[in-house]
Amino acid sequence: AVHPSNPVPRLEAEAIRALLRGQKAWPDFGGPAAPVVPVYLGNLERYVSAHRDPVLWRRVLDSLAGQEGVLFALPEGLLPAHTRRLEVSWNPGVELFGTLRWSPTYEPLPSVGIWPLLIGSLxxxxxxxxxxxxxGLAMAIYAxxxxxxxxYYPVKILWELLSGLPSVVVGFWGLVVLVPWIKDAFHLEAGETALTAGLILGWMTLPLMASLTEEALSAMPTLLVEASYGLGATQWQTILRLKLPYVLPSLAAAVLLSAGRILGETMVVLIVSxxxxxxxxxxLxxxxxxxxTLAAELGEAPVGSYHYHVLFLLGGILFLLTLALNLTAYFIQKRYVRKG
Incomplete structure (x- = not known):
């Protein structure tokens, strides 16, 4: 709500945030030259103590309503009577994909642009x-x-053991060893970066990638390999020109499954990113x-709140991304099996 003399009819949600943060003024939107007086739940104690009589609260709000530049962002029951309701243009799709700020608890209008989270995941x-x-490909070829x-079998067992390491243990190792190294190597203020998280997650996913690729290479028909050697091909020529093209669908499936594993990891990213x-x-x-984000915020979001529902939407987006990766890998693998 605004002062009745304020001519601004409506504002976008981002414009209201800019006014409340002091980044914009009323004249920028065709309003009065008076300074912006923001009033919302988070700053009410600036005007009156929370321990005072509610009647005093009402008097203070009524006095604030008399200022030409006032901007009330309060629940309906707290708005003074002598104010004009300001129409707010708010589009959920624009909020999610049209803003670059993730601040779901910001008062009075949370900002839930998911691009920072998507770019971080990418x-x-x-x-x-x-x-x-x-x-992983080099490990499989060597094996x-x-x-x-x-x-051969001891190495396979070692791969399985590495894939079973708890994420918290790996994340702690990264925090103690890799984070200081990244900080010193790139002269950063802090070593917790996307590069750090990506390196550790790549290392964590090596057993999966290597095992899937090794199984595909081991399933190569012996007759084809012997025919290649019989034609005079060297071992590396056979690997590069026969085996790898033959197992390319399985290799693509292994890459997609590894991508899904990396995309869904939580604890390591929380610790080192x-x-x-x-x-x-x-x-960097x-x-x-x-x-x-789901792990860090879902436990603190009030049930049924806007923040709570947005986090569930993020969970749905993550589910669809991982489902798409796994289905693509599945269909590629099925096609490879049929051809084989």
């Missing part, structure tokens, strides 16, 4: 895949082609991902 996933794909047979919901333009900035 940075971590890309860095993790850049680690896990080449290294199938060059590793002595007596060491900086946990900052800001729009990261480089991987702190980030927060979708699952980390």
């Amino acid at each position: 940075w971590v996933s890309l860095i993790g895949l850049l680690v896990v794909v080449p290294v 199938v082609e060059f590793l002595p047979r007596p060491l 900086g946990n900052a919901p800001v729009l990261a333009l480089t991987p 900035q702190p980030v927060r991902t979708l699952p980390a």
Whole structure:
């Protein structure tokens, strides 16, 4: 609500936030030249103590309503009688995808732009895949082609053990070892960045990528391999020109499953990414991902609140992303099996 003489008919939600933060003034929207007097639940104690008589509260609010530049952002029952209701233009889709700020508890109008969370998830996933794909592929090729047979099964067991390490343990190791190294290597104020989280998640996902690729390479028909050698191909020529093209669908499925594993990780990201919901333009900035946001905020969001429902929407988006990755990997694998 505003003073009756204020000619501004309606405002966008972002414009109201700018007025309340002092970033804009009434003349920017065709209003009076009077200074903005923001009044909302979070700053009422600036005008009157919370321990005073409610009658005094009403008197203070009525006196504030007489100021030409006042902007009330209060529940309906607290608005003074001699004010004019200001129409607020608020679009959920614009709020989610049209803003770059994640501040769901900001008073009086929360900002729930999910781009910082999506970009953070993208940075971590890309860095993790850049680690896990080449290294996991190299591990699988070495295990199938060059590793002595007596060491083959012990190495497989070691892979399985590595995949079973608790995320908290891996995250603590990253906090103690990798975070200081990243900080010193890139001369940063803090080593908790998207790069740190991506490197650790890539390392965590190596057993999955290596195992899936190794199984695909091991299932290669022996007749094709022997025919390649019979035609005079070397071992590396057979690997690069026969085996890898043959298992390419399985390799693609392994990459997608690894991406889903990285995208859904929570604890490691909470520990080593900086946990900052800001729009990261480089991987050397702190980030927060979708699952980390759910873990950090869902327990504190009041049930049924706007914040609570937005977090459930984030959970739905995360579910759809991981479902799409897993279904794509499944159909690629099924197609590969049929052709085989």
